Amino acid sequence: MTLDELRAEIEDIDREIVELIARRTYVAETVAQVKDERDLPTTDEGQEEQVMRRAGQNAERFDVDSNLVKAVFRLLIELNKVEQRESR
Numbered sequence: 555m556t557l558d559e560l561r562a563e564i565e566d567i568d569r570e571i572v573e574l575i576a577r578r579t580y581v582a583e584t585v586a587q588v589k590d591e592r593d594l595p596t597t598d599e600g601q602e603e604q605v606m607r608r609a610g611q612n613a614e615r616f617d618v619d620s621n622l623v624k625a626v627f628r629l630l631i632e633l634n635k636v637e638q639r640e641s642r
């Protein structure tokens with residue numbers, strides 16, 4: 555494979571990553587509606603711990619640095635909470 559072909563593959567993957575982030579954010583907006591109806595707070599620390607634990611397990615399964623993957627998920631969680639607060 556040429557460098558250009560490899561970079562085109564990375565470009566495709568990057569678009570998919572953003573699409574997945576958009577999907578995750580969209581679901582969080584629906585979560586926000588449910589929380590609003592039930593008068594629940596935006597932050598659920600127990601659920602965040604589960605998400606972070608799963609992120610670490612998945613990182614190990616795919617042999618990528620678990621601290622870096624967890625850092626990405628910490629940002630994704632914060633992004634979701636910002637979106638949820640904006641939609642409540």
Ligand SMILES: C=C(O[C@@H]1C=C(C(=O)O)C=C[C@H]1O)C(=O)O
Nearest residue numbers: 585596597598601602605631634
């Ligand atoms: C999406 C939720 O809201 C918040 C965001 C979370 C996330 O992005 O994974 C997890 C827990 C909550 O603090 C949820 O409660 O499931």
